[in-house]
Amino acid sequence: MALSRKVYTVLKYLPDGTVTSPKGFKAAGIHCGIKKAKKDLALIYSETPCSAAGTFTLNKVKAAPILISKDTLSLRTKVRAVLVNSGNANACTGKEGYDDALFSQHYLASTLNIKENEILISSTGVIGQRMPLPKLLNGIDQIVPFLSEDGGLDAAEAIMTTDLRKKSYAVSVKLSKGEITIGAVCKGSGMIMPNMATMLAFITTDADVETDYLQELLSDAVNISFNKISVDGDTSTNDMVTIMANGVSGITIGKGTEDAGIFFSALSDLCKVMAKSIVGDGEGATKLVTVKIINAKSGRDADMIAKAITISPLVKTAIHGADANWGRIISAAGNSGADFDPAKTGIYFDDLAVLLPGYNTVLDEEKALEILTKDDFTITLDLNDGSYSATWWTCDFSMEYIKINGSYRS
Amino acid sequence: MALSRKVYTVLKYLPDGTVTSPKGFKAAGIHCGIKKAKKDLALIYSETPCSAAGTFTLNKVKAAPILISKDTLSLRTKVRAVLVNSGNANACTGKEGYDDALFSQHYLASTLNIKENEILISSTGVIGQRMPLPKLLNGIDQIVPFLSEDGGLDAAEAIMTTDLRKKSYAVSVKLSKGEITIGAVCKGSGMIMPNMATMLAFITTDADVETDYLQELLSDAVNISFNKISVDGDTSTNDMVTIMANGVSGITIGKGTEDAGIFFSALSDLCKVMAKSIVGDGEGATKLVTVKIINAKSGRDADMIAKAITISPLVKTAIHGADANWGRIISAAGNSGADFDPAKTGIYFDDLAVLLPGYNTVLDEEKALEILTKDDFTITLDLNDGSYSATWWTCDFSMEYIKINGSYRS
Numbered sequence: 001m002a003l004s005r006k007v008y009t010v011l012k013y014l015p016d017g018t019v020t021s022p023k024g025f026k027a028a029g030i031h032c033g034i035k036k037a038k039k040d041l042a043l044i045y046s047e048t049p050c051s052a053a054g055t056f057t058l059n060k061v062k063a064a065p066i067l068i069s070k071d072t073l074s075l076r077t078k079v080r081a082v083l084v085n086s087g088n089a090n091a092c093t094g095k096e097g098y099d100d101a102l103f104s105q106h107y108l109a110s111t112l113n114i115k116e117n118e119i120l121i122s123s124t125g126v127i128g129q130r131m132p133l134p135k136l137l138n139g140i141d142q143i144v145p146f147l148s149e150d151g152g153l154d155a156a157e158a159i160m161t162t163d164l165r166k167k168s169y170a171v172s173v174k175l176s177k178g179e180i181t182i183g184a185v186c187k188g189s190g191m192i193m194p195n196m197a198t199m200l201a202f203i204t205t206d207a208d209v210e211t212d213y214l215q216e217l218l219s220d221a222v223n224i225s226f227n228k229i230s231v232d233g234d235t236s237t238n239d240m241v242t243i244m245a246n247g248v249s250g251i252t253i254g255k256g257t258e259d260a261g262i263f264f265s266a267l268s269d270l271c272k273v274m275a276k277s278i279v280g281d282g283e284g285a286t287k288l289v290t291v292k293i294i295n296a297k298s299g300r301d302a303d304m305i306a307k308a309i310t311i312s313p314l315v316k317t318a319i320h321g322a323d324a325n326w327g328r329i330i331s332a333a334g335n336s337g338a339d340f341d342p343a344k345t346g347i348y349f350d351d352l353a354v355l356l357p358g359y360n361t362v363l364d365e366e367k368a369l370e371i372l373t374k375d376d377f378t379i380t381l382d383l384n385d386g387s388y389s390a391t392w393w394t395c396d397f398s399m400e401y402i403k404i405n406g407s408y409r410s
Numbered sequence: 411m412a413l414s415r416k417v418y419t420v421l422k423y424l425p426d427g428t429v430t431s432p433k434g435f436k437a438a439g440i441h442c443g444i445k446k447a448k449k450d451l452a453l454i455y456s457e458t459p460c461s462a463a464g465t466f467t468l469n470k471v472k473a474a475p476i477l478i479s480k481d482t483l484s485l486r487t488k489v490r491a492v493l494v495n496s497g498n499a500n501a502c503t504g505k506e507g508y509d510d511a512l513f514s515q516h517y518l519a520s521t522l523n524i525k526e527n528e529i530l531i532s533s534t535g536v537i538g539q540r541m542p543l544p545k546l547l548n549g550i551d552q553i554v555p556f557l558s559e560d561g562g563l564d565a566a567e568a569i570m571t572t573d574l575r576k577k578s579y580a581v582s583v584k585l586s587k588g589e590i591t592i593g594a595v596c597k598g599s600g601m602i603m604p605n606m607a608t609m610l611a612f613i614t615t616d617a618d619v620e621t622d623y624l625q626e627l628l629s630d631a632v633n634i635s636f637n638k639i640s641v642d643g644d645t646s647t648n649d650m651v652t653i654m655a656n657g658v659s660g661i662t663i664g665k666g667t668e669d670a671g672i673f674f675s676a677l678s679d680l681c682k683v684m685a686k687s688i689v690g691d692g693e694g695a696t697k698l699v700t701v702k703i704i705n706a707k708s709g710r711d712a713d714m715i716a717k718a719i720t721i722s723p724l725v726k727t728a729i730h731g732a733d734a735n736w737g738r739i740i741s742a743a744g745n746s747g748a749d750f751d752p753a754k755t756g757i758y759f760d761d762l763a764v765l766l767p768g769y770n771t772v773l774d775e776e777k778a779l780e781i782l783t784k785d786d787f788t789i790t791l792d793l794n795d796g797s798y799s800a801t802w803w804t805c806d807f808s809m810e811y812i813k814i815n816g817s818y819r820s
Contacts, residue, residue, distance in 0.1 A: 059741060059744040059745050060743070060744035060745075060748075060750070060752055061740055061741055061743070061744030061752045089737075091737065091741075092737060092740060092752070092765075092769050093769060094753070094768055094769035094770075097769070126737065127735075127737025127738070127740075127741060128736060128737040128740075128765070128769070128771055129771075235745070236741060237737075237741050237744065313723065325537075326538060327499075327501065327502060327536065327537025327538040327647075328537070330471055330502060330537075330538075331469060331471055331501075331537060331646060331647050333470070333471070334469040334470035334471030334472075334647065335469050335470075335645070336470075338470075340470070342470055342471045342502070343504070355502075355538070358504055359502050359503060359504035359507070359538070360504075361538055361539075
């Protein structure tokens with residue numbers, strides 16, 4: 001991690017916080033006809049040029065907008081806008097799909113009267129179907145006049161697919177020379193397990209951050225938030241997280257400064273809030289479970305074990321059934337490939353020990369049930385074998401999930 | 411693979427084929443009280459000493475009977491019996507659980523009047539609870555008198571946990587000097603996805619095979635059957651497959667001979683029949699799906715892609731819903747980490763092309779639906795990128811699975 005964690009004063013988690021909470025950003029969200037009736041097109045826009053950075057899916061199969069936005073960011077030049085549609089992923093659509101995406105980028109550039117490479121594009125939805133380009137271009141015509149400083153929540157709504165809740169956040173923090181704000185909208189998907197999340201997040205800030213440093217801060221923040229629910233290399237065709245920093249606050253985040261530490265802490269906390277909101281709103285999810293691995297031999301071992309537990313359908317169904325089945329948890333850990341000694345391992349549900357080292361079972365079924373029926377609790381594995389740790393998040397696996405995914409083509 | 415595939419004459423897949431179909435084997439299955447009412451103890455016994463071999467779980471968390479049976483087989487001495495209980499896994503039970511298992515091995519040895527190291531033991535069931543030893547020892551007293559040449563099907567029943575169907579098979583094949591028989595019982599579990607299968611199979615044969623060669627043949631057979639539904643390194647605390655060869659047929663399988671090729675083909679086919687029966691009887695499963703990867707750059711790439719597709723909940727729920735969602739299939743392949751070019755890939759449901767190279771969609775929804783509503787079909791990915799292939803098996807993911815695993819503690 002680039003920076004150690006800083007204690008900082010959250011001025012406020014803004015109640016209707018969103019991408020337009022930082023100064024100088026406008027946004028809009030409309031229905032343009034890609035989906036039948038719901039909002040399906042979002043635009044986030046900065047009045048002034050922004051430093052920008054992004055992290056993208058590592059799936060071998062990359063959607064057209066992923067290729068184009070990666071190329072755009074690789075120029076390391078300033079960015080002004082992000083265009084996002086939901087309902088069609090523009091993935092596995094070949095040369096034609098790529099040209100559609102490129103054309104939409106160019107069309108928006110001419111509509112906004114900015115350069116093509118000042119625009120990032122993003123899509124989510126069904127794979128393998130051509131983008132209905134006339135609808136999208138018509139949507140671009142329609143959405144630009146709606147850009148407003150109150151448009152963030154509309155944008156949050158327009159990027160949703162099977163999400164039940166709009167996901168929109170912002171935080172203001174005090175730095176040495178004044179206040180800056182970071183805002184964001186995101187969408188989740190599926191069960192947010194490796195192999196299947198289509199996860200999008202768009203972050204804005206009125207801080208001034210140099211491009212390469214912004215990329216470093218974003219990558220580090222994503223690594224301890226979104227990547228703990230859906231791992232690098234295990235992502236969908238369309239996943240992306242971007243950040244735009246327009247500097248309108250007049251406050252510069254200098255590399256390695258105390259302010260940078262605070263900025264990073266606020267940014268990564270915002271990413272964690274988003275990651276947890278995505279898990280908590282997973283398809284059919286009824287519980288948000290934090291999985292903590294402590295005292296591991298290495299960070300890699302801790303991550304491997306946490307990942308194995310958070311993706312295990314047997315663990316996730318046991319959680320759904322409020323079954324204090326620690327055997328499934330340690331068995332999943334044993335399959336992770338990580339280096340640890342099961343006989344040294346302790347398992348806790350919140351503060352309740354259910355297994356102590358030496359396979360010493362201390363399960364109080366009644367107390368365990370009390371914890372497991374809550375909608376938010378923590379499973380901790382204490383490996384007693386080192387000093388590294390990892391925190392991941394997952395949700396339960398319900399019948400509703402099967403219902404949604406047996407019928408929704410995404 | 412040790413041997414190339416041989417065409418052989420199956421004399422018969424025996425209708426009530428089982429572990430007692432080969433000459434010289436007896437078996438029994440009884441209820442001894444580990445489970446509430448169902449049969450929970452099986453014994454397979456050879457009148458004469460057997461060469462024996464086994465493959466065991468690679469989970470870091472190994473049940474006590476796994477440790478003991480591995481040790482026993484590592485002696486490379488002759489074996490006479492396998493004792494299997496269901497209802498209690500004797501896993502995560504520490505030194506006490508290990509001593510319980512060892513004691514049951516010794517107790518059976520003295521009851522049968524054979525040596526301890528002539529006995530393999532195996533358990534399946536709930537993790538983390540002490541074995542009710544008095545019940546098990548009492549069961550040993552009770553089961554020995556029931557040993558009979560007709561007892562194979564009782565043994566098959568006694569090893570079941572959440573299996574809906576008894577799994578028992580045998581095949582007789584003609585070799586150059588006469589006929590030999592291979593019999594087997596097995597049990598499946600869970601969804602038979604990596605991380606969760608508790609899979610047991612016990613094979614018997616009246617052929618005479620030298621111990622080290624028997625191990626080689628078994629390992630190769632397991633690798634193209636059971637390991638294509640539940641991968642090495644991704645197995646439960648209790649998985650094991652054993653084979654006992656008593657030579658009572660008087661026919662020796664000489665290493666590298668034509669007969670060995672036939673024996674291996676019959677053995678591996680029997681293992682595939684078992685593997686498929688386990689998948690087809692997966693918890694809540696309604697469909698058996700064969701996943702074939704062809705023309706891959708390497709066998710490893712083919713396996714990685716097949717595994718990623720067969721474990722993907724999104725693919726499995728789409729199969730359940732008969733949704734011709736090839737996008738989820740190629741996205742799962744893209745996440746596998748394998749080296750392939752998505753743009754060269756073709757996807758077929760049985761013989762129906764749904765995607766041709768160059769992202770050329772040719773989906774006939776009606777015909778696809780016809781195939782996907784069958785209870786047994788094949789998904790083929792033609793990577794057009796090499797000459798290697800892999801065949802795996804999986805099942806769909808139904809609401810029934812959540813129901814079973816949200817309530818059953820296993």
